[in-house]
Amino acid sequence: MRYHTHLAVTYAAAMPVLVSTGQLTAGTVLAIGLGAVFPDIDHPKSFIGNRTGGVSNGIAMVFGHRGLAHSLAGAAFFFMLSRLFLSTLHLPIVWSEYFMVGYIAHMVEDSFSKTGVAWFQPISHKRIQFGFRKLYYTTGKLTETIIFLIAVFGLMYQISLLF
Numbered sequence: 001m002r003y004h005t006h007l008a009v010t011y012a013a014a015m016p017v018l019v020s021t022g023q024l025t026a027g028t029v030l031a032i033g034l035g036a037v038f039p040d041i042d043h044p045k046s047f048i049g050n051r052t053g054g055v056s057n058g059i060a061m062v063f064g065h066r067g068l069a070h071s072l073a074g075a076a077f078f079f080m081l082s083r084l085f086l087s088t089l090h091l092p093i094v095w096s097e098y099f100m101v102g103y104i105a106h107m108v109e110d111s112f113s114k115t116g117v118a119w120f121q122p123i124s125h126k127r128i129q130f131g132f133r134k135l136y137y138t139t140g141k142l143t144e145t146i147i148f149l150i151a152v153f154g155l156m157y158q159i160s161l162l163f
């Protein structure tokens, strides 16, 4: 899934929760958005990979795309790293939890792709496909475009309700 689809789907799903719990702030929205694109840091050609240069190349070389960064172990690692980062910069630590919301949403979204995600790496490399290999999209193909358009429409509708 491409970064814009990850952002659209994640925000469309997170928006009602943020609004109903009174958590809709620039910080939470940014943290969720960063989490939603972050796991693809293991792909040097991705949106986030393009912006992290050597770091992304290193991760891709060691772990491969949809490797450890797309696993619960990777999520836990980057959760701890984000807490360290936020506390060092004296920013609200709670943003790390929103970062994780986006991160896990990314993994759920990738799990609906044809190839799925190996959630339990490095223990198991078995890729899990959430649609039982019957319901899936293919990255960059029409199915993904349809998902993107539905998510954008849903998100725009939710934003229109705010005003």
Ligand SMILES: [Zn+2]
Binding pocket: 001, 039, 040, 070, 106, 110
């Ligand atoms: Zn991904």
